[in-house]
Amino acid sequence: xxxxxxxxxxxxxxxxxxxxxxxxxxxxxxxxxxxxxxxxxxxxxxxxxxxxxxxxxxxxxxxxxxxxxxxxxxxxxxxxxxxxxxxxxxxxxxxxxxxxxxxxxxxxxxxxxxxxxxxxxxxxxxxxxxxxxxxxxxxxxxxxxxxxxxxxxxxxxxxxxxxxxxxxxxxxxxxxxxxxxxxxxxxxxxxxxxxxxxxxxxxxxxxxxxxxxxxxxxxxxxxxxxxxxxxxxxxxxxxxx
Amino acid sequence: xxxxxxxxxxxxxxxxxxxxxxxxxxxxxxxxxxxxxxxxxxxxxxxxxxxxxxxxxxxxxxxxxxxxxxxxxxxxxxxxxxxxxxxxxxxxxxxxxxxxxxxxxxxxxxxxxxxxxxxxxxxxxxxxxxxxxxxxxxxxxxxxxxxxxxxxxxxxxxxxxxxxxxxxxxxxxxxxxxxxxxxxxxxxxxxx
Numbered sequence: 416x417x418x419x420x421x422x423x424x425x426x427x428x429x430x431x432x433x434x435x436x437x438x439x440x441x442x443x444x445x446x447x448x449x450x451x452x453x454x455x456x457x458x459x460x461x462x463x464x465x466x467x468x469x470x471x472x473x474x475x476x477x478x479x480x481x482x483x484x485x486x487x488x489x490x491x492x493x494x495x496x497x498x499x500x501x502x503x504x505x506x507x508x509x510x511x512x513x514x515x516x517x518x519x520x521x522x523x524x525x526x527x528x529x530x531x532x533x534x535x536x537x538x539x540x541x542x543x544x545x546x547x548x549x550x551x552x553x554x555x556x557x558x559x560x561x562x563x564x565x566x567x568x569x570x571x572x573x574x575x576x577x578x579x580x581x582x583x584x585x586x587x588x589x590x591x592x593x594x595x596x597x598x599x600x601x602x603x604x605x606x607x608x609x610x611x612x613x614x615x616x617x618x619x620x621x622x623x624x625x626x627x628x629x630x631x632x633x634x635x636x637x638x639x640x641x642x643x644x645x646x647x648x649x650x651x652x653x654x655x656x
Numbered sequence: 657x658x659x660x661x662x663x664x665x666x667x668x669x670x671x672x673x674x675x676x677x678x679x680x681x682x683x684x685x686x687x688x689x690x691x692x693x694x695x696x697x698x699x700x701x702x703x704x705x706x707x708x709x710x711x712x713x714x715x716x717x718x719x720x721x722x723x724x725x726x727x728x729x730x731x732x733x734x735x736x737x738x739x740x741x742x743x744x745x746x747x748x749x750x751x752x753x754x755x756x757x758x759x760x761x762x763x764x765x766x767x768x769x770x771x772x773x774x775x776x777x778x779x780x781x782x783x784x785x786x787x788x789x790x791x792x793x794x795x796x797x798x799x800x801x802x803x804x805x806x807x808x809x810x811x812x813x814x815x816x817x818x819x820x821x822x823x824x825x826x827x828x829x830x831x832x833x834x835x836x837x838x839x840x841x842x843x844x845x846x847x848x
Contacts, residue, residue: 423826423829428822428826428829431828431829431832435802435803437762437766438759438766439759440759454769463832464766465766465767465769466832466836466839467766467832468762468766468767469780469781469784469839470784470788470799471759472763473781473785473788474788474799474800475760476781476784476785477785477789478720478722478804479720482720482722484668485668486710486721487668488665488666488668489669489706490710490711492666492669494707497704497707498700498703500666500673500703501699501700501703503670503673504677505696505699592681592692596682599678599793599794600793600797601794602794
């Protein structure tokens with residue numbers, strides 16, 4: 416659970432709400448008039464409203480441009496192609512396609528290629544998952560007492576469970592998904608930034624996903640101070656990958 | 657179609673699908689508490705529906721694809737919940753329509769307060785486009801989710817595991833501040 420609790424004047428959040436509500440057309444006519452009048456008298460709020468308007472306009476322009484490209488991509492695809500894409504991204508296994516007739520020479524050639532490929536792939540697999548095992552326990556995070564002295568017990572319990580799954584290499588798909596949700600909204604100021612990042616990287620390694628493990632480690636290194644155990648170990652691990 | 661074109665098309669589609677999958681999973685699990693496997697089914701069915709609508713020209717050119725797609729997923733989630741006999745007392749304030757034209761009018765009214773020339777305005781817009789296409793985490797999810805996709809802050813908080821709506825609002829506030837700082841920095845370099 417992400418808690419962004421650094422103090423911010425509630426008045427500022429209220430101003431944000433009103434600016435957004437104005438842009439989204441959620442104010443009554445009377446409230447709108449009041450809001451525009453307030454902008455005249457409050458230069459800071461006026462500046463913020465203009466910046467927000469710029470941001471929303473930019474998002475719209477970039478979004479519309481991207482949508483145009485995507486429409487083109489859809490139009491150039493087949494239904495089968497689209498189906499394959501969705502299966503790939505959800506990591507659901509594609510249905511097995513029955514092989515009707517395969518010539519013997521193709522089968523033999525394919526087998527040879529397969530054996531060589533499997534050999535290389537197996538070595539890579541062993542290396543990647545081996546790193547996951549080797550580095551699994553090198554940093555002793557104490558979640559139960561809160562990493563930097565705070566954090567709710569429910570949150571800690573949930574994380575402890577996820578970290579245990581990473582350690583034991585069980586239910587990796589779901590564990591990675593749960594950790595990823597936390598990680599993506601996690602900033603270096605969050606108390607669980609380091610343990611979540613570290614465990615997610617280890618989970619990816621155990622799942623033989625080098626690319627994602629590297630991405631997590633890079634973010635982790637960028638978000639931790641030089642000399643901290645997590646920073647040092649993350650650099651070391653990244654080099655080995 | 658040339659091989660390069662086919663690859664680019666496939667790449668764009670893959671990227672769009674991957675972005676939508678992350679968002680859809682977070683939305684369906686956060687709002688409807690559906691299992692991952694149910695979310696996968698809904699996502700796949702909805703993607704085909706979107707494809708068919710585009711192919712058959714049923715989608716207006718101004719419709720935001722992402723917003724529209726989530727809307728399809730949302731309807732499918734409701735269908736599935738009904739099918740499972742689950743209660744539908746879900747707080748879900750996802751917009752059924754978009755109000756782009758009204759937004760545009762208000763945005764222009766706010767931008768007019770600056771009184772820039774057309775040329776300056778165009779350069780400022782280019783700077784903004786550059787910044788928003790590379791927003792860092794978690795600002796990309798929150799700002800795109802709130803301002804482009806039309807999710808409420810309450811829904812965003814549930815989707816991305818924030819402790820409360822207020823907590824997500826604090827992050828959003830910081831993201832807008834970061835955007836402002838970046839915009840000012842680049843503007844200063846270009847206009848001073």
